[in-house]
Amino acid sequence: MADVLDRVIDRARGMRELVRAEAAESERLRTLSPRIVEAMWASGLMSSFNPVAAGGVEPSFSEMIDTWIEMAWQDGSFGWIGIANLPSTFAAASYLPDEGFAEVFTKNDNHVTIGGQYFPNGQGTAVDGGYRLTGAWNFGSGTGHSAYIGAGFFPMDDGEMRWVSEGIPDMRVAFLPRAEVIFTDGWHVQGLKGTGSYDYNVTDVFVPDCRTIPLFTRDAVRGNSPAGRMGLMPVTAAGHASFALGVAKSMLDDVEELAATKVRMSDMATLASRQTFQKGLAHHVAAWRAARLLVLDAFGVAESAVESGEELTPRLRADMRLAAVYATDTARAAAEWAHLAAGTTAIREGSRLERAFRDIYTGTQHAFIGEKVAMDVAQIWLGLIDDQFGL
Structure with missing residues (x-):
């Protein structure tokens, strides 16, 4: 697997x-920017995270995690695109039926980027051959340069919600050609400004069933990696962890470099010579390393x-x-x-520290890594619930 690791991470580096x-x-x-795309x-x-049939190399979780960390270390928006477009395209390529895969991927020589919002903010009225989809979605990460747009929805049969089990509604994701989507932008934000995470909507657009997938499916139609048999939720979780770790590492690295020359007003000693700085750096670098190892362990155990x-x-x-x-x-x-620790250096517009600080506080507002997740996990550990389907 070392050659896969080198191929994927080296593409980012x-x-x-x-x-x-x-x-x-x-x-x-x-x-x-177009040059980066x-x-x-x-x-x-x-396309590297895709199944081989869609031009990818099917990397392991450790390879995906370290690639995402590298991308987010370079720039928060670049890292966020990595955890938005790459998993979205992976999911479509892995789970679409053959007819839908041929339309989206084969027809386009696998030169397809997908972004969007998979939360079911739409309703799809079941009709012959597919659904009539209406809905509005926010924070469609990576849609600025995506050829197809993912849109989560609830299937509706004669005006009634479809249920897959007791208390759990059916949820699907439609993949729409860009030309069928109305973009209203809305992406005026504090951080992650370069991600093109636009708002969009559709009204009564027909989507063939072959261009939809169940949101929580783990039944990969193509690809041999365990990730395809684990579903989109673990891949998304690994991405969020990696994004935060990558941006934080960029700030730790930059402040460590800055410490050799940085002095503060009324104190000509450099940051590097201050014991409080030394203690803080040691603590946070060690904590960062421990967190990365925890992520690699948790995802590696499940993957194995x-x-x-x-x-x-x-x-x-x-x-x-x-x-x-x-x-x-x-x-x-x-x-x-x-x-x-960086002081006024970190507030100057255009510096990596300033941009990374805005990016990490924007990205970590996401509900996917919010406190409710920790509470759901604790309830499973305590035996208060058997499962939480959204995990």
Whole structure:
């Protein structure tokens, strides 16, 4: 697997100089700059997480995690695109029926980027051959350069919600050609400005059933990696953890470099010579390393279980989600410390520290790694509930 690791991570590492040079332009455009998007395609990074049939290399979770950390270390918006477009395209390529896969991927020589919002903010009236879809979605990450847009919805039969089990409604994701979607933008935000996370809507648009997938499916139609048999939720959780870890590492690295020369008013001693700085750096770097190892362990254990044919139990899913929450909390604390330690250097517009601080506090507002997840996990551990289907 080392060759896969090198191929995937090296595709990201090779973009360091370009991403740094284009970061301000992406923020100005409020979507990833065309030069970065083109380079992602030229390097093969854009399709790398896909099944082989869709132009990918089917990396392991450890390879995905370290690639995402690298991307977020370079720039928060670039990292967020990595955890938005790459999993979205992976899901469509893995789970679409053959007819839908042929339309979306094969017809386009696998040169397809997908972004959007998978939460079911729409309703799809069941009709012959598919659904009539109406809905409005916010925060469609990566839609600024996506050829197809993902849109979560509730299937409706004769005006009634469809249920898959007691208390759990059916939820699906439709993949819509860009031309069929109305974008209303709305992406005027504090951080992650370069992600093109636009609002969008559709009204009574027909979507064939072959261009939809169940939101929580783990039945991969193509691909041999365990990730395809684990579903979109673990991949999404790994992405959120990696994003936070990557941005925090960029701030820890930058403040460590700054410490050799940085002095504060009324104190000519450098940051590096201050014992309080030394203690803080040691603590947060160690905490960061521990959080990364926890993420690798939780996702690696679950991946190995699935690869050996075992069930992806609620406990395994809970452990992965909690690792993502813990890594996010640890990364946020490290970022806050680095921002304070850097002083006025961290507030100057255009600096990596300033942009990273805005990015991590924007990205970690996401409900996917919120406190309710930790409470759901604890309830499973305590035996108060058997499962939480959203984990």
